[in-house]
Amino acid sequence: xxxxxxxxxxxxxxxxxxxxxxxxxxxxxxxxxxxxxxxxxxxxxxxxxxxxxxxxxxxxxxxxxxxxxxxxxxxxxxxxxxxxxxxxxxxxxxxxxxxxxxxxxxxxxxxxxxxxxxxxxxxxxxxxxxxxxxxxxxxxxxxxxxxxxxxxxxxxxxxxxxxxxxxxxxxxxxxxxxxxxxxxxxxxxxxxxxxxxxxxxxxxxxxxxxxxxxxxxxxxxxxxxxxxxxxxxxxxxxxxxxxxxxxxxxxxxxxxxxxxxxxxxxxxxxxxxxxxxxxxxxxxxxxxxxxxxxxxxxxxxxxxxxxxxxxxxxxxxxxxxxxxxxxxxxxxxxxxxxxxxxxxxxxxxxxxxxxxxxxxxxxxxxxxxxxxxxxxxxxxxxxxxxxxxxxxxxxxxxxxxxx
Amino acid sequence: xxxxxxxxxxxxxxxxxxxxxxxxxxxxxxxxxxxxxxxxxxxxxxxxxxxxxxxxxxxxxxxxxxxxxxxxxxxxxxxxxxxxxxxxx
Numbered sequence: 276x277x278x279x280x281x282x283x284x285x286x287x288x289x290x291x292x293x294x295x296x297x298x299x300x301x302x303x304x305x306x307x308x309x310x311x312x313x314x315x316x317x318x319x320x321x322x323x324x325x326x327x328x329x330x331x332x333x334x335x336x337x338x339x340x341x342x343x344x345x346x347x348x349x350x351x352x353x354x355x356x357x358x359x360x361x362x363x364x365x366x367x368x369x370x371x372x373x374x375x376x377x378x379x380x381x382x383x384x385x386x387x388x389x390x391x392x393x394x395x396x397x398x399x400x401x402x403x404x405x406x407x408x409x410x411x412x413x414x415x416x417x418x419x420x421x422x423x424x425x426x427x428x429x430x431x432x433x434x435x436x437x438x439x440x441x442x443x444x445x446x447x448x449x450x451x452x453x454x455x456x457x458x459x460x461x462x463x464x465x466x467x468x469x470x471x472x473x474x475x476x477x478x479x480x481x482x483x484x485x486x487x488x489x490x491x492x493x494x495x496x497x498x499x500x501x502x503x504x505x506x507x508x509x510x511x512x513x514x515x516x517x518x519x520x521x522x523x524x525x526x527x528x529x530x531x532x533x534x535x536x537x538x539x540x541x542x543x544x545x546x547x548x549x550x551x552x553x554x555x556x557x558x559x560x561x562x563x564x565x566x567x568x569x570x571x572x573x574x575x576x577x578x579x580x581x582x583x584x585x586x587x588x589x590x591x592x593x594x595x596x597x598x599x600x601x602x603x604x605x606x607x608x609x610x611x612x613x614x615x616x617x618x619x620x621x622x623x624x625x626x627x628x629x630x631x632x633x634x635x636x637x638x639x640x641x642x643x644x645x646x647x648x649x650x651x652x653x654x655x656x657x658x659x660x661x662x663x664x665x666x667x668x669x670x671x672x673x674x675x676x677x678x
Numbered sequence: 679x680x681x682x683x684x685x686x687x688x689x690x691x692x693x694x695x696x697x698x699x700x701x702x703x704x705x706x707x708x709x710x711x712x713x714x715x716x717x718x719x720x721x722x723x724x725x726x727x728x729x730x731x732x733x734x735x736x737x738x739x740x741x742x743x744x745x746x747x748x749x750x751x752x753x754x755x756x757x758x759x760x761x762x763x764x765x766x767x
Binding site for chain 2: 320478479480484536537538539575
């Protein structure tokens with residue numbers, strides 16, 4: 276089996292338009308949560324989200340190109356462009372033929388779908404725009420990345436709600452590790468700020484009326500976020516041979532399903548995913564120094580995740596640092612795991628653990644070292660990134676610092 | 679509380695949970711009825727439709743019993759009716 280490293284990163288989110296801006300926001304513990312501007316919020320019980328403020332496609336795509344892309348697909352390609360440039364890839368015909376693209380998305384082109392359905396259901400028009408289907412499909416991000424770079428290898432999209440990008444990155448990692456492909460672009464993107472889906476989230480009563488306070492006793496729920504993050508991954512030997520900068524190594528991927536409840540999290544399911552990743556990576560629990568938690572700030576998730584971490588790590592749980600960066604970039608659903616994997620990569624690479632922002636009050640049921648409000652300098656060798664989806668489908672990635 | 683309102687709430691709970699109406703009384707316990715958090719938000723949704731009210735998250739969170747739930751619905755219906763009356767006057 277080959278060792279697999281991350282040589283390119285890209286990110287666009289409420290925390291900035293590039294990886295560098297993202298890293299700076301995490302270091303400063305700056306939250307990107309605020310009043311939503313891109314959707315009409317007048318009929319919603321919550322008002323705040325983690326948006327990419329002032330986003331306009333013209334900074335990235337000409338109008339005709341953008342006609343073919345929903346906001347979520349634009350984010351996928353923007354992040355992929357940055358990651359490919361960062362990796363310094365010099366494409367050869369063979370690379371284009373074999374490279375893989377694996378993306379995650381939960382809800383796909385929701386705003387496009389909303390517009391089409393408004394036409395027929397509300398406005399009584401007899402037709403919707405002919406690009407509604409190709410803009411809405413969840414694989415549009417992967418498809419536009421393939422067209423941009425002329426990549427003709429295996430490309431697909433995984434949709435497992437809040438774990439989508441975790442499953443995507445894990446699958447890409449295994450494909451590179453096993454030799455199925457020598458290069459992969461992988462991550463996720465999401466753009467959930469459209470009226471129909473916001474109403475659906477409102478109905479679930481899991482969205483906070485103010486902000487996202489993971490592990491804090493006064494937490495009131497999640498905050499939706501948008502954005503995309505992509506990684507370029509390749510075998511360590513190939514990266515070294517071409518003199519690429521290595522950001523971090525992926526050392527394991529673990530999955531599980533709760534087989535329990537369609538929305539309620541399960542301690543045992545989450546714990547099994549973390550045990551699976553440790554086994555895949557060949558790591559002892561004591562080797563892990565940091566966990567980027569799923570940490571949604573719902574009443575149910577945070578104590579369940581705390582209990583799962585305690586069950587896997589035992590006494591070592593008190594020596595682990597754990598934080599939820601959703602407190603800053605919101606819950607970006609199908610992109611969440613990619614954004615958080617990147618946050619974990621940066622934590623290892625830069626030796627700065629991102630905080631859990633907006634934290635106010637200890638909760639005895641969430642009694643971990645959650646790095647409240649201020650980032651922390653720490654040289655960590657191994658870290659996990661947790662993702663636990665609605666539907667009970669869990670994905671955990673293990674990462675290692677590259678000296 | 680009006681008996682009619684209580685009966686309507688009980689009916690909504692039974693229909694939403696798909697259990698026989700006679701199994702739900704005003705003194706039934708949510709746990710006893712096997713109502714979990716997702717069932718609860720479905721019931722809130724059904725109550726909003728049945729009574730044409732909007733139940734704020736904070737009110738919903740405070741509900742501990744079916745009696746609380748009926749009282750809350752009654753309060754919101756009364757507020758709606760007095761609002762409608764004020765608008766007419």
